[in-house]
Amino acid sequence: MAHRSNGVSALSRAVQVLDTFSPDAPTQTLKEISQRSALPTSTAHRVVGDLVDNGLLERLADRTYRVGNRLWELGSRTPGAVGLREIAMPYIHGVQARVRQHTQLLIRADLDVLVVDRLSARDAIVNASIIGGRHPLQHSSSGIVLLAFAQDDAVERILERGLKPVTASGIQSRSELVEVLARVRHDGFAVSEGYLHPTSRGIAAPVRGAQDVVVGAIGVVVPNNGSDVAEISVLLRHAAQRISDDLLRCYLPPEHPDARPGGSFRQMVRSSEQSMEFLAHHDGFSQAE
Amino acid sequence: MAHRSNGVSALSRAVQVLDTFSPDAPTQTLKEISQRSALPTSTAHRVVGDLVDNGLLERLADRTYRVGNRLWELGSRTPGAVGLREIAMPYIHGVQARVRQHTQLLIRADLDVLVVDRLSARDAIVNASIIGGRHPLQHSSSGIVLLAFAQDDAVERILERGLKPVTASGIQSRSELVEVLARVRHDGFAVSEGYLHPTSRGIAAPVRGAQDVVVGAIGVVVPNNGSDVAEISVLLRHAAQRISDDLLRCYLPPEHPDARPGGSFRQMVRSSEQSMEFLAHHDGFSQAE
Structure with a gap:
């Protein structure tokens, strides 16, 4: 498979780096990330750079890093x-x-x-x-x-x-x-x-x-x-x-009499009844322009 | 930089695939993912496989895909x-x-x-x-x-x-x-x-x-x-x-008299007062064994 070195994909290494962050270590230096990820320093640096480029990590003014809101956004679609x-x-x-x-x-x-x-x-x-x-x-x-x-x-x-x-x-x-x-x-x-x-x-x-x-x-x-x-x-x-x-x-299929309102949004959203009616008629509305 | 083809990193392509999921399209077929990501079919297939291997996508019994809870977990550290x-x-x-x-x-x-x-x-x-x-x-x-x-x-x-x-x-x-x-x-x-x-x-x-x-x-x-x-x-x-x-x-530094209780967890957790006291003395507790 392409884009692998030593049998580990670039994505696996990105997950390895992200996984060094925890609720009691939400902000880390590059050195801490590198140590906790058990990746070679040069690899950790490169992966962190790639994560920052994609908004999945954020670099702060004091040169520490934290998980980017973009990752939360992508994970909110579960x-x-x-x-x-x-x-x-x-x-x-x-x-x-x-x-x-x-x-x-x-x-x-x-x-x-x-x-x-x-x-x-x-x-x-x-x-x-x-x-x-x-x-x-x-x-x-x-x-x-x-x-x-x-x-x-x-x-x-x-x-x-x-x-x-x-x-x-x-x-x-x-x-x-x-x-x-x-x-x-x-x-x-x-x-x-x-x-x-x-x-x-x-x-x-x-x-x-x-x-x-x-x-x-x-x-x-x-x-x-x-x-x-x-x-x-x-x-x-x-x-x-x-x-x-x-x-x-x-x-249930949206047309089923027992189906909850909200069309294709039902599985991810529970809002007021009027909001669900509105959303049901606006599929694709959630996409940023 | 390593692991890039056409100047786009493997991680960027993974984000491109994840970004095809939305609150009104939480479950998709491989064909839909491929079309919405605008990636060549073979590339989309490979990226989806890599995401599944890392738990960031889940393949369901009906052969559709949804965003994996693992991605939500990583994103919860923001x-x-x-x-x-x-x-x-x-x-x-x-x-x-x-x-x-x-x-x-x-x-x-x-x-x-x-x-x-x-x-x-x-x-x-x-x-x-x-x-x-x-x-x-x-x-x-x-x-x-x-x-x-x-x-x-x-x-x-x-x-x-x-x-x-x-x-x-x-x-x-x-x-x-x-x-x-x-x-x-x-x-x-x-x-x-x-x-x-x-x-x-x-x-x-x-x-x-x-x-x-x-x-x-x-x-x-x-x-x-x-x-x-x-x-x-x-x-x-x-x-x-x-x-x-x-x-x-x-x-504020944890030792500051105005700092909220909870030690290194304060920035990510707000629980009962007794829970914050407990967490403050259990740094590292959140790590799964």
Whole structure:
């Protein structure tokens, strides 16, 4: 294949450089990028230059770099993250209005859970979730939900990677993991008590997509105080069901009587009813001139 | 420079392919991608394969493609989009709770305005804003705000590109644009009446960043009914000021007495107070193992 050196494509190296940026290292010097990417300095310099030329990195006045808004723009066209978030958001808000701690939407990224959005009350308990951040699937209730309904060999691969519990309350063994996953499949929700922090408890339910496959999880993080989770689990399962219903209606043909309004925008946008009507008649409107 | 053919880098071609996806075309066939990218078919095929290998595109069961969640993840590390949104969100919610129509956060993307987030009431007026969508700066109140405080030659370049008003109420001439921009700089907010749709009116105020440079705009879209904008403009300017104050505190050295809590996460994350304290002591926590 063209444009490869040592079997690695130019694009792979660009991803390697972009991946050195993280929520706790949003700005880096060229030297830091080079070190964290494990690329030779001259290669790192060239890749950074190419990324800057394409607006995917921005060079600041103090000669540090940060991820460019252009990359965010291109990534905003993901039905699996931004589209799901748009469709789910009214229900996430509905849960948060009741729970008043943390309510969040998560998706699976291979063996990790990826945080798509999070609403947090100012006085809420400790929650390690960061938008765009990851945790190993087995370390949170949302991850456990995604793992319980995984249709691949994720469980085996997680056991190979090692469970590495963060606290003494985390999942310690294969048998414990298998038991927890069976219970989640039976109950339709997961509870994680102190897996990531002793004072916090996660509760999460699966969100099914148009093909009845689990495409995400809606979860809350609340105090780990032993209180009954029945009310919250019903609230979450109800919200998850409504998100699933809306997803289904966004993926029906636009002319179907149950289809949501908004034409070809439905899978990515949830705005007011009048706005959706307007958009439905303006396909191509979103293209900058 | 290596890895270029015809002076175009492999990365540029990848961006060209990704840019064919839009909020109203989130899923495409290989043929559609190839046609919209204006790349030769064989090149488009190769670039798509490379993007799939890196998780930046996903191939679906029906052989169509969509933007991969991995691209969203990499793009979530933008202080200028996601970081700004996290810091601004409580104030966006505060404005929306009062206005109950549309409240949104926007940033500049050269000569366009880019929508970072939007809250919409179900019964709100028509608003063409889509998350990740663009409009020419001169077509909305938020764009006018960003143009009024632009520190480059954006006004001249917009006049070269052509004003192309969407409605008869839009800005029609150089002299009108110059007058509007002068008024915005004097008033500290912009009003656009029916620029994009006759029933809608936009009102927006500038958000200043740590260097006192305008880094975004907070705006509302409300009915174009001629009512007094004084109250809303004060609400927006107050919210913008509070976002600016918080941005400043997120960019102070962590040990400064006025710095916001959260250590190296402050510029990208706004969670509960206990969560920020926790994160401050867990730099590197966000890295997947």
